[in-house]
Amino acid sequence: MLKLYTYFRSSASFRVRIALNLKGLAYEAIPVHLLRDGGEQHAPDYRHKSPLGTVPVLETDNAIIIQSLAIIEYLEETHPVPALLPVDSLARARVRAIAQTISCEIHPLNNLRVLAYLKHTLAADEAVRNVWYRHWVNLGLAGVETQLHQSSETGVYCHGDAPTLADCCLVPQVFNARRFDCSLEAMPTIRRIVAQCETLDAVQRAAPANQPDQE
Amino acid sequence: MLKLYTYFRSSASFRVRIALNLKGLAYEAIPVHLLRDGGEQHAPDYRHKSPLGTVPVLETDNAIIIQSLAIIEYLEETHPVPALLPVDSLARARVRAIAQTISCEIHPLNNLRVLAYLKHTLAADEAVRNVWYRHWVNLGLAGVETQLHQSSETGVYCHGDAPTLADCCLVPQVFNARRFDCSLEAMPTIRRIVAQCETLDAVQRAAPANQPDQE
Structure with missing residues (x-):
């Protein structure tokens, strides 16, 4: 297994x-x-x-x-x-680009080891770290919102009407954003898609609160 | 075109x-x-x-x-x-993982907008920014070195004897590392592979010094 x-x-x-x-x-x-x-x-x-x-x-x-x-x-x-990727190469590139906007432009700046460096090496207090965190989330998700709302290929999910790799990345990033009180006010497409994703059993079972090690 | x-x-x-x-x-x-x-x-x-x-x-x-x-x-x-990816799925995963170690764990922390944030928002001076830069390069490339030296699939290039997506990512990352005086002393596999890559016309023509906008 x-x-x-x-x-x-x-x-x-x-x-x-x-x-x-x-x-x-x-x-x-x-x-x-x-x-x-x-x-x-x-x-x-x-x-x-x-x-x-x-x-x-x-x-x-x-x-x-x-x-x-x-x-x-x-x-x-x-x-x-x-399938978590569409068939057409341009469509696959679009899905991968959304996934990579999250995985290369947002998440790397906000993971635990970076927050620890800010705290211990740069002596950044919690308020400064929270501003840092929200800055990269806001900037990055605003880019994702634009990618989503300006394309006719966006459907019920990030790409069409079935979940893809892009949704696999978007849901956890929005979970993090909410945890750090980032505003999603200006991101209606993201909110709509994530709400849809959260109706799926596959997404619910994957959520942090439903893991064996959750605290 | x-x-x-x-x-x-x-x-x-x-x-x-x-x-x-x-x-x-x-x-x-x-x-x-x-x-x-x-x-x-x-x-x-x-x-x-x-x-x-x-x-x-x-x-x-x-x-x-x-x-x-x-x-x-x-x-x-x-x-x-x-091909820039091998045929076998496990081998493709290995190549993508090396590429993503660079593109998700190293580069996002060191690009221009992050260095600008450190300077302007966190008032980090050049010395502090250089320590930051080298920290993430050293940590990340040490991980890549381990990925490379512990696998029998590493060849003349990162994977086997032809360049792949992994080499496309490694060469620019090492270029950046050298530009910021990061030590590659403890990374003999990376140095060997990049030296090999740099013999290729395709890599030479792609180098920053050979671009129309180089300064």
Whole structure:
């Protein structure tokens, strides 16, 4: 059975949990607590799987795959139904671009290790860190909102009327945004799509609150 | 003809230039100066193409594609020879994971807009910004070095004996690392692979020094 090394509140883990659930793939969740004991992700056994100590990691019978989008592309290639990418190459590029706007322009600036650097090395207090967090979320999600509302290819979901890789990334990013009180007032398309996603059992089961390691 | 909106020193643009050259695809380079006049990427016409004002943008006869890895995946699907991804799904996941370690864990923390935020909003002086820059490069490239040296699939290039998407990302990241005097002493595999990449005409022609907008 597939094993997923995951942390309940990790946005990148949440993406992969949604993808696994959408594809109906059973997996064993192996919690990696990012804060306990200085971070379980730094244990040598885990670092052997994930050199940077990031979650998630997908372990198959014969391989270890890191990086959430690489994992989802792997799942898409090996379990193509239901598809998380459209067929047409331009449409695939659009879906990947939305996913990457989130995974390359927003999330990397706001993960735990960056917030820890701001706190411990730059002596940024909580208020300053929250402004930082919201700045990148607001900027990035405003870009995603534009990508979504200016395209006729946006449907019930980010692309058409079935969930894709883009939705797998959008839902966790919006979860984070809400957690840090970022305003989504100016982002009606994002709010509409995420509300739709949240009606899906696959998304609900992937939510942080429904993980075995949730606190 | 394909149009590439590019900035000579942009690492993400550099990735796509390498990919275009490796595939032998002619393109028109349209420079977008990220520093002049407050940043040409913020001009309304450009922001219509790229909502966040990021480079590169690929413009085809009938579409606009943003995000460097989405662009390269599009080129791979529409011009599959020479391949920049292996055939096997696990191998493809490995190549994408290396590319994403660079594009999601290193580069986002060090691009111009983040350095500008550190300077203007957090009042971080140049020395502090350089420590920040090198911290994320060292951490991230150490992870890539581990990914490379611990796998028997690493060859002359990051994966086997032909350049892939991973090399398209590694070369620009190492260019940036050198520019900011990051030590690559502990990264012999990366140094060996990048030296090999730099013998390729496709890589040389993509280098910042050989762009029409280089300064």
